[in-house]
Amino acid sequence: MTLADLAMPTLRNSRLDDLPVAIIGAGPIGLAAAAQLHERGIEFVVYESGATVASSMVSWGHIKFFSPWEYLVDPAAARILEPTGWQAPKAASLPTGAELVEQYLLPLAATDAIAPHVITGTTVEAVSRMGMDRTRSTGRESAPFVLRMLHADGTREEAQARAVIDASGTYASPNSLGSSGLDPLGLPEVAEHVSHALPDVLGAERDRFAGKHTTVVGAGHSAANTLLNLVSLARREPDTRITWAIRNRSAVRVLGSADDELQARASLGARVQKMVDAGIITVIDRFEITQLRAQDGGVRVIGNRGGHTEHFDTDLIVNATGFRPNLDLLREIRLDLDAIVEAPRTLAPLIDPNVHSCGTVEPHGFAELQQPEPNFFIAGMKSYGRAPTFLLATGYEQVRSIAAWLAGDVASARAVKLTLPTTGVCSTNDAAGCC
Numbered sequence: 001m002t003l004a005d006l007a008m009p010t011l012r013n014s015r016l017d018d019l020p021v022a023i024i025g026a027g028p029i030g031l032a033a034a035a036q037l038h039e040r041g042i043e044f045v046v047y048e049s050g051a052t053v054a055s056s057m058v059s060w061g062h063i064k065f066f067s068p069w070e071y072l073v074d075p076a077a078a079r080i081l082e083p084t085g086w087q088a089p090k091a092a093s094l095p096t097g098a099e100l101v102e103q104y105l106l107p108l109a110a111t112d113a114i115a116p117h118v119i120t121g122t123t124v125e126a127v128s129r130m131g132m133d134r135t136r137s138t139g140r141e142s143a144p145f146v147l148r149m150l151h152a153d154g155t156r157e158e159a160q161a162r163a164v165i166d167a168s169g170t171y172a173s174p175n176s177l178g179s180s181g182l183d184p185l186g187l188p189e190v191a192e193h194v195s196h197a198l199p200d201v202l203g204a205e206r207d208r209f210a211g212k213h214t215t216v217v218g219a220g221h222s223a224a225n226t227l228l229n230l231v232s233l234a235r236r237e238p239d240t241r242i243t244w245a246i247r248n249r250s251a252v253r254v255l256g257s258a259d260d261e262l263q264a265r266a267s268l269g270a271r272v273q274k275m276v277d278a279g280i281i282t283v284i285d286r287f288e289i290t291q292l293r294a295q296d297g298g299v300r301v302i303g304n305r306g307g308h309t310e311h312f313d314t315d316l317i318v319n320a321t322g323f324r325p326n327l328d329l330l331r332e333i334r335l336d337l338d339a340i341v342e343a344p345r346t347l348a349p350l351i352d353p354n355v356h357s358c359g360t361v362e363p364h365g366f367a368e369l370q371q372p373e374p375n376f377f378i379a380g381m382k383s384y385g386r387a388p389t390f391l392l393a394t395g396y397e398q399v400r401s402i403a404a405w406l407a408g409d410v411a412s413a414r415a416v417k418l419t420l421p422t423t424g425v426c427s428t429n430d431a432a433g434c435c
Contacts, residue, residue, distance in 0.1 A: 365401025
């Protein structure tokens, strides 16, 4: 008998029967969870911190996916959309983040099945059990969940739920610029010179970066995207300078991808290498940032390089070091997470970024995602912790399995499967984790 066998759904309880399932986050996975629950006849409510659904994806809407439309639409969501006259985009085309939001997520969120249950402008600050902190056990699984929420107008309130699916993602929780995992000393004093990953340097944020010296920190594909966009900007604004700071001798994940089965991703690395070889991008390797100081209207970046303290000056810094899950809101929830990647412990070996790319992760569902807290699940990009190998299609199967489990359909919940092509299943944006 497995843990999953022991933890059968406990939704049929007099204290829980009239309560909805709470979904945290109205991105593609949160809305897919809503669609799956709707088909199962389970009441739900979706809480989104942004002013609109998929607000994080809107932030990097200018970035294009590697995955075609065929693998970016949840099947249950498509079934809800079809009666409205919605037409699926061409299966083989590659959308940008903005196109996914405008052509799929916004229409889904506007359907009669989903719209009445989505609350935007509401941040879930904490999750607990009614009358129980994490230390109390007796009767725990029959106690409703309590979600404390902060609304856009500054007011707070609490709501109850019979189960919780945390699909809040990781985009709002970037990794530190410091190799130690801690913010560099002096960061608050120069924060206005530090950008979140994937700034729109060719569009909305062009004026901020044009003619400036920008340092991109990070060795993943999101860093590569920003570097190439800065190169395009530099061709039009000659005073624009580009530095790439990495912690190792080489950005293997980007530049070591000549044999990558994903042609677009391999091309990304080749294009960056060409710009490095041409001297358009200056690489500072083996550099570990320890301190930042205000310097002549910009930033002095101080760090350790090969055992010696070195520094350089820059106008702007782009933090493309990846993301981590925000676990603060789950402090009163009983969690069992891997000590390294902060993913559910059973899932962690399946997504280890030292072993797997996003195309080699095995299908998984409720059994790998459930926590010691009954009927609490972390899904989507947040379930991958600090690993950047997440696929949207994988997340859709996660929430399909969870919805089946909550409905008591154990056979369907266990029958996880994922059909993907051999190529073209990841996004250009590893840090955003949407493929």
